[in-house]
Amino acid sequence: MIYSKMWCVVKPSVGIxxxxxxxxxxxxxxxxxxxxxxxxxKNYLNGGTKVAMAAPAAADAAVKK
Incomplete structure (x- = not known):
């Protein structure tokens, strides 16, 4: 331990x-x-921007035909 003599001056119950x-x-x-x-x-913690879900609706219309 490099600073072993420090514990002769400072108690471990105080120093730690x-x-x-x-x-x-x-x-x-x-x-x-x-x-x-x-x-x-801040942007990362807030979750960033929300993306609109318009693309799946167009795909559903094509499947119904």
Whole structure:
């Protein structure tokens, strides 16, 4: 372990939760920045544009003849 002497100064019961909290906060901030500063993420999460279903109706009319 590279930083094994660090645990002589910082207790693992304090250092590990602080490290996990720092990772969670940084991950949240990166994801928030992506959703706020890009347009394609919002479009992807909203499902994009809806396509009209006019083509199958024309195919059904041809089959009925």
């Amino acid at each position: 939760p602080v490290f996990i909290a720092a990772v969670a906060i940084s991950s949240f901030s990166v994801h928030l920045a992506l959703t706020m500063n890009t347009t394609w993420v």
